Amino acid sequence: MDVASLLQRPEEIDFGKLAQVIVMWMQRIPHSGARRDMLGKLTAALAVAAATPLMDVPGLDGRAEAASVPEVSRFDPATLAHCEAMMPHLRRQGDVLGAGSTLPTTLAYRRIAEQQARLAPPGIARDRAVAAYAELTQLAGWLCLNLGNHSAAQRLYDDARAAAHEAREVELVTYILCTMSHLATWQGKPRVGIDHAVAAASWAEQSGSSYARAYAADVAVRALTADGQAARSQEFLDREYAALQAATADQGPSQSWWYFYDESFFWSTSAQNALKFQKADQALVATGKALSLSDQGNLHERSFRLLFRAEAFARQQNIGRTYSA
Template structure:
């Protein structure tokens, strides 16, 4: 009701686009009456922005991060885009003392939006969001966030088939990550570099980066409030498995994939699905078709609850590797399962 009463002013905040109005309602709905009034006044008159109103945007960001891990980008991206628009609008009239904090939250929202666009295979939009995130991180003087965004830019470039550009971004990310006291972030920068090196066939550089990631991870365990909070032994092993597969070392890829699944928490749906695909690649290399079909099916079940076009494509690609055994019962059963969950497979 409040949103409708103040629709004109809110549309000005969002540049005339009504898509942000549900996000405003969602933010206000979680507040008590006093805080709702405070935040409402800030949205109508951005010059009133204060620490408390920025804190509410930060809280909404943290909720979006968790929702994205569980449900995927299609469910969460509109909310994040609206929150990003709010932060950008408030920056125009915020006092100087609050701008570093606002630039930080704007950068965090932009990089999260970039990751979601990446998951939806909207690669140009992902790149644009990451560049906006990098610019805001520099404006905030937030070296940790700069390093994280550069990691994401590297991963995106490598994924798009430009691993040399991915190496450029990864090397920059390593430099920024080494300048801060965050072992998890340093480890993440190293595995991203390893992925880019492996994708360009540079085995020695990739293996060295993976070992450096393990060393940094030891220092990073227990790190509080890391921007790479999602990183850990399980994800690091998943990257190792992927790199080993790309470098033609199937046995090492298999071992790392099995270990990663033991360590990746249930809340990280996509990471677990990716680890299952890593394991499938290793099984296929070893001509273990029943096992490969089973773990691709596990990934498909997870993907159904966390919609991601990129993840669906990865799973479909793993299924495509089973084409020589398309008539096997286990593969036909896998096709039926993927069809039930709305994922593409060879028969579709």
């Protein structure tokens, strides 16, 4: 069987054994630096490849996922509470260790939450379980997006939005619509991104959450920026900053999914906007503020901000600073 036919049927590949064979072969390479470089690339490639059979099945209910979670016959409040408690940790794990290492665990917890939602008695318990399922489904979609599987991310986001509506979790609906806007803009469909951002803003007003209003404005800025709408994107930047100040002033608890969103995120979005409209000086100021306020442990966001700063230096033809950025 040739390589092309293998790639057409990834579900028939045992990626664990394949990795062992490749590693044994690579041990014959005498230069240790070359081995390390190839092993790093192999790790990233196998993470994506191993997830492919799961992501190619509608709803991600493939045999690998089903085998990892035993079926249960009754609702267990402690199990649901554990799923809820794990979500913030899974989000941060994705930021630090990457999507490939986080997706399998997220899918397993998603399956557990799905079982609990199916078995929960009607009322508050079932709404909680459905909301947990919705949030874990959104997180799985985000991880798929970072693995480059946009079609799987879209399916998961659609499923997550429907579940969040079913649970009547308005703030979660807002957040999911925001991530759908981000996905559309990332795919080069900014006007679809604007549609989702407008819907997110509408639900955000009903949620009463300043974080929801601010982030809905943020994704609108990114979509409008990508669509080349300078004046409207600036208008939404102003809206975002005002809502963010209100959120920061509120000392009450916020939903766990907003952990990443703070003033540094606003300045990062401002930098993207400035770069789009040829304002390198403003972009440098914005990236400087974003980096100074960043959570150093969030490698995902920090990497993007360093790239924005490097691009701003390049726009100024300051090549030396570009490489040192």
